[in-house]
Amino acid sequence: MRSTTSHAAGSGAARFRQFLRNYGWAYAFIAVPVLLFLVFTLYPVGWAFVISFQKYGILKSTWVGFDNYTYMFKDDVFWKSMRNTVIFTIGTVPVNILISFGLAFLIFQLKQRAQTFFKAVLYLPTVASGVTLSIVWIAIFDPTPSGMLNRLLIQLGLDPVIWLGQKSTALFSLMLMSWLGSHGSGIILYLAAMGGIPKSLYEAADIDHASGWKKFSRITWPLLKPTTLYLLVTGVITSFQVFISVYLMTQGGPDFATTTIAYLIYQTAFNFNQFGLASAQAFVLAAVIVIVSVLQFKFFSTDIEY
């Protein structure tokens, strides 16, 4: 009996050594990103969750229970920024998806060389930093009559507009920037997906009396649904976190007309030093994003395979 036990223990140790020999390096390589994730993502997130129940001070923090959350839900600015974020998301994500799809559809009809050219050109803005783009757009939205967009309006016989400086047009201006901004990833993904639809499906549809519109609506669009869903989910997530353009172009103004949740979190934390409240806001934003994403998957997911 005893010998059996020691034999088992011995073989256990031997097995572990064998395991290390076989997989040791693999685990070592995995360990690096896992550690980075633990230290720089998971730990701060956990810590922020704790802070959201505190009145946080650098030297001393006090527990305040759900005070930060109740304060937030009573705060007009929070609801305003939530509203702005939702309007911005609804106003940009579907439009951007349609623009990406439209451009991809046009490019897909071209010859290979022309396709490569347009893919590259339209992808470039994706590589440019948001800061650079925002600075260019500040020049475009210049409120004086010599501003680029205003000059165009004057040419058309219209009055110049204070794009970013008035409540009625500020959020719209940020949305306009998003519409005309980067569709590179969307285009590339749609093009790849379009290329992945077997040509024989269209030939079968030709024989099946399908019109051009039928082929589009009954074959192309449904088969691109997985790509559309992906763009929808990632688009909504990115849009809920819109920050750089707000920070650089409007600072959330005028009169909170462009304050988004992400900008509000930044302001609460770094302008008003209320880290506890900012953490609570961040967790509510995260919860909203998770709920919206789950709903999108539930209503739009497909089981397409081809």
Add this chain to the structure above:
Amino acid sequence: MARVEFKNIVKVYEDEKRGSFTAVKGSSFVIEDREFVVFVGPSGCGKTTSLRMIAGLERQTSGDIRIGERVVNDLHPKDRDIAMVFQDYALYPHMTIAENLSFGLRNLKRPKDEIERKVKEASSILGLGDMLSRKPRELSGGQRQRVAVGRAIVRDPQVFLFDEPLSNLDAKLRIQMRVELAELHKRLGATIVYVTHDQVEAMTLGERIVVMNEGEIQQIASPTELYNKPNNMFVAGFIGSPAMNFIDARIGGGQALLAGGTAFPLPEAAARALGAYEGKPIVLGVRPEHIYGEAMAPDRAGSAKLEAHVQVVEQLGAESLVYFRVGERMVTARVHPELPVALGARQTFVLDAAKLHWFDPQTEQRIVF
């Protein structure tokens, strides 16, 4: 149903980089009403291009295509009254089987009860009844294949086109589907044009077979005629498995002198017909099943004997394949499994004199007599 006619059809593909490539070099043929015709040949021979031109998925460079009484040169695929089964089935992945089957009829805006009836009919013919609400990915390869055939049946077209429909199935399923397709043809009495690279499929399914190579039609004939009277060395080598053996030979003094030194007297008719080749090279073609071991040769086989060293023997149970060399060429004999054969031994084989084929080595055409 309808007949299909090709008149001097040429198809040239223009490519910026590779220049022009002629896929079909002037084919003419008639597929009769209700006939099952198989196009067969190696890949790139132009068989699929020919089929796609019937479908209207490719436009011929010149020549006329007729389906029934109509010239269909400029007609869109949907107006040609054909149905096609694709190699990859081309089922719409996001539609149910019922939707797949009815897509064409719905596009034609046929009445609902008619669509329902036709889908029901097709699915009962093909045994798809309980799968109608499933998606293609939930079906096995064989079932998808049936759906693809079903989609063609509900359309009730003048001509059915099949583009290598069995090539994605495993061997067992392929044999089963082959039988089902043959039965379906009998049941529907349809004109079927079927493309395959598999000569066994062609032989078993086709009432007539069109053998193509490098864009040219080599021969159009029934399976038995292709086997017994191939037009040329390509057809002779392509049809039949294992392939026909070719042996270099010369004709001299009423005798055939084979490479490697064997000689045998020619039957009278052959000697007369091959007189023009006296002293010239010629190619002897003989199928593996027409070479016997001397001990088991039937009396009628005649006296065309040759001796060779056996190099490889493959025991297949019902038969044995014996490989030996004659001159430069490897020759295969399909012999009775009980024939005593020793590896490396010198053995005498008998060629069935009535089954020999003679080919002109220059033109590769069979010398007919």
